[in-house]
Amino acid sequence: MHRLLLLLRSNWISATGAVVTTLAFMLFLTTFVYLSLHGGGHTAYAGLLTFVVLPGLFVAGLVAIPIGLLLYRRQLQERMAALELRPIRLLRVVGVLTAVNLAVAGTGGYEALHYMDSQEFCGTLCHDVMSPTFNAYVDSPHARVACVECHIGDGATWFIKSKLSGLRQVAAVLLDSYERPIPTPVHNLRPARDTCEQCHWPGHFSGDRLLVKERFADDDEVTPETTVLMMKTGGVHRDGKARGIHWHASPGLEITYLASDGHRQEIPWVRVVDQDGRERVFTSESYDPENPPAGEPRRMDCVDCHNQPSHAFQDPADALDQAIADGRIPRELAGIRRVSMEVLRERWGRDDVADGMQRALASRYPGSDEILVGRTAAALSEIWLRNNYPDMAITWGTYPSMASHQGCMRCHDGEHLDDEGEEISMDCESCHVMLAERERDPNILEQLGIQGDR
Numbered sequence: 001m002h003r004l005l006l007l008l009r010s011n012w013i014s015a016t017g018a019v020v021t022t023l024a025f026m027l028f029l030t031t032f033v034y035l036s037l038h039g040g041g042h043t044a045y046a047g048l049l050t051f052v053v054l055p056g057l058f059v060a061g062l063v064a065i066p067i068g069l070l071l072y073r074r075q076l077q078e079r080m081a082a083l084e085l086r087p088i089r090l091l092r093v094v095g096v097l098t099a100v101n102l103a104v105a106g107t108g109g110y111e112a113l114h115y116m117d118s119q120e121f122c123g124t125l126c127h128d129v130m131s132p133t134f135n136a137y138v139d140s141p142h143a144r145v146a147c148v149e150c151h152i153g154d155g156a157t158w159f160i161k162s163k164l165s166g167l168r169q170v171a172a173v174l175l176d177s178y179e180r181p182i183p184t185p186v187h188n189l190r191p192a193r194d195t196c197e198q199c200h201w202p203g204h205f206s207g208d209r210l211l212v213k214e215r216f217a218d219d220d221e222v223t224p225e226t227t228v229l230m231m232k233t234g235g236v237h238r239d240g241k242a243r244g245i246h247w248h249a250s251p252g253l254e255i256t257y258l259a260s261d262g263h264r265q266e267i268p269w270v271r272v273v274d275q276d277g278r279e280r281v282f283t284s285e286s287y288d289p290e291n292p293p294a295g296e297p298r299r300m301d302c303v304d305c306h307n308q309p310s311h312a313f314q315d316p317a318d319a320l321d322q323a324i325a326d327g328r329i330p331r332e333l334a335g336i337r338r339v340s341m342e343v344l345r346e347r348w349g350r351d352d353v354a355d356g357m358q359r360a361l362a363s364r365y366p367g368s369d370e371i372l373v374g375r376t377a378a379a380l381s382e383i384w385l386r387n388n389y390p391d392m393a394i395t396w397g398t399y400p401s402m403a404s405h406q407g408c409m410r411c412h413d414g415e416h417l418d419d420e421g422e423e424i425s426m427d428c429e430s431c432h433v434m435l436a437e438r439e440r441d442p443n444i445l446e447q448l449g450i451q452g453d454r
């Protein structure tokens, strides 16, 4: 063994490599044991050090050893001769050490990949850039679905693509050259067939969904106005035919469209090819066949409607009505919805919003119960903080949801006609049946046995 050490010391490159590898190995073991004992509660930086930096140093050191030996092979030969070392013994030692090293490098590499797939790595490491997304994500129906399930999916090709694009993103963060807000739609997103449909397959969702929207008026009484819709969500039925809203995502059907803007908001050309190969093309007046919008037609998938399936930012009216419905914002304060809406839309900074809202509400409700006003201000600033990040240029409406009238009316606006002059339907009832529209205590809820608690 001590002869091997002599060899390693035969040149400075191998010597440094050996020291770096040994230190990295010992540090890796220590932090790995420490992190394992302390469960999942460590910071992203500790993870980066343990699972990426240390294994990286370990491998770099290992690689340096043979490079040094090769570059300085004359010294090596002299020493070998001087030591009269028997090559067989040396080979055996080198073989054992290499096996140990490969095992450690393999574990390190595996842990590094695993770590880079974690929500913690994606969501919190570059935290200025990602914290808006991450905060929205932990408050979403997909909070337990890893970012990589939607952003990468299975298979080697997308894995490599994602690592390359990740490198570009790291460079953009280091050079501070990334766009604010992060532009959407994400153009190199993997098609939903390979991601979303691994968990939600079109044959699985069929049927209608009752949607109860508890809204409130801007009057002094903050009158409840409930809308009840039966959404015709649909999907593939037993007879193999698809109906309703999820008809667009039925297997074998292909809807492609051309958008004339980068945000895919203006859609002048839509083509449907059904399961039997029949084709229909719908165009709006702004479509000029001589001069069509640039770019490849996009094949419509889940994400054209569910563009914010996870990490969704809220609409201020939706968030406010939700908070009033849950009682986080008390209806006792006269006209609180109207006032809250104004306060939410004022310009705030993330540091001064809590105090600022407190003062703004106190001045609007002089002499009112201070605890009530304080609670309201706290709830409002929480809503504001959930959706506004001036540093990332994210504010109300930066990332609107397309599973909404805004999204549907890009095509269902009565102005997209096929060759025969037939339009893409605007019939309210093809999408939903209105069971109650802005009613106080709608009868339908009582009939369905859904008790309102107001």
Ligand code: HEC
Pocket: 119, 122, 123, 130, 133, 134, 137, 142, 145, 146, 147, 148, 149, 150, 151, 182, 183, 184, 185, 186, 187, 189, 303, 306, 307, 308, 309, 310, 311, 399
């Ligand atoms: C359920 C699937 C899903 C999960 C889970 C998910 N994303 Fe996304 N994400 C999407 C989709 C779809 C888009 C594309 C939005 C668009 O093109 O408009 C997107 C877009 C983004 C964007 C662009 C900006 C934006 O808000 O639209 C960022 C940044 C992002 N995701 C980061 C993350 C991070 C970090 C995580 C984990 C903490 C994560 N995502 C988890 C589906 C998901």
Ligand code: HEC
Pocket: 141, 142, 145, 146, 149, 150, 192, 195, 196, 197, 198, 199, 200, 302, 303, 306, 309
């Ligand atoms: C790893 C599995 C998984 C993947 C991948 C996934 N989802 Fe989901 N999704 C779920 C689960 C589980 C729920 C149900 C959550 C619940 O019931 O609260 C859900 C719920 C939803 C909902 C209903 C949300 C609501 O408010 O009720 C929508 C819409 C949705 N997913 C769309 C998508 C889209 C679009 C994608 C791809 C970009 C996607 N999902 C990818 C597992 C997944």
Ligand code: HEC
Pocket: 192, 196, 197, 200, 201, 202, 205, 208, 209, 211, 231, 233, 245, 246, 248, 249, 300, 301, 302, 303, 304, 305, 306, 403, 404
């Ligand atoms: C044409 C737009 C559109 C497309 C395309 C689309 N959806 Fe939806 N989806 C909707 C709407 C609208 C709803 C109902 C929203 C609501 O109830 O608030 C919905 C509801 C859902 C729900 C909740 C269903 C329930 O009953 O709880 C899931 C899950 C879902 N979609 C997943 C998907 C997946 C996965 C895809 C792709 C295979 C997809 N959607 C494609 C518009 C669309």
Ligand code: HEC
Pocket: 232, 242, 243, 244, 245, 247, 248, 257, 267, 270, 272, 282, 300, 304, 305, 402, 403, 404, 407, 408, 409, 410, 411, 412, 423, 424, 425, 430, 431
């Ligand atoms: C890219 C364009 C496009 C967008 C965006 C779009 N649709 Fe459609 N939709 C179509 C086309 C095209 C048809 C077929 C029209 C026809 O056959 O008359 C259709 C048909 C439908 C149908 C009838 C399906 C059936 O049973 O035959 C429903 C319901 C529907 N869309 C709901 C929605 C909803 C809800 C949204 C928004 C969340 C939406 N669509 C967004 C293009 C679009």
Ligand code: HEC
Pocket: 211, 213, 215, 227, 229, 403, 404, 405, 408, 409, 412, 425, 426, 427, 428, 429, 430, 431, 432, 437
């Ligand atoms: C192409 C499909 C489509 C058509 C056509 C359509 N809607 Fe909708 N509508 C939707 C979707 C999607 C939502 C959003 C559901 C949600 O919030 O999850 C919605 C929501 C609503 C709401 C609830 C608003 C709220 O949030 O309080 C009302 C009211 C409504 N629609 C009325 C109408 C009326 C009236 C018509 C006919 C003039 C109509 N819609 C036509 C798809 C459609």
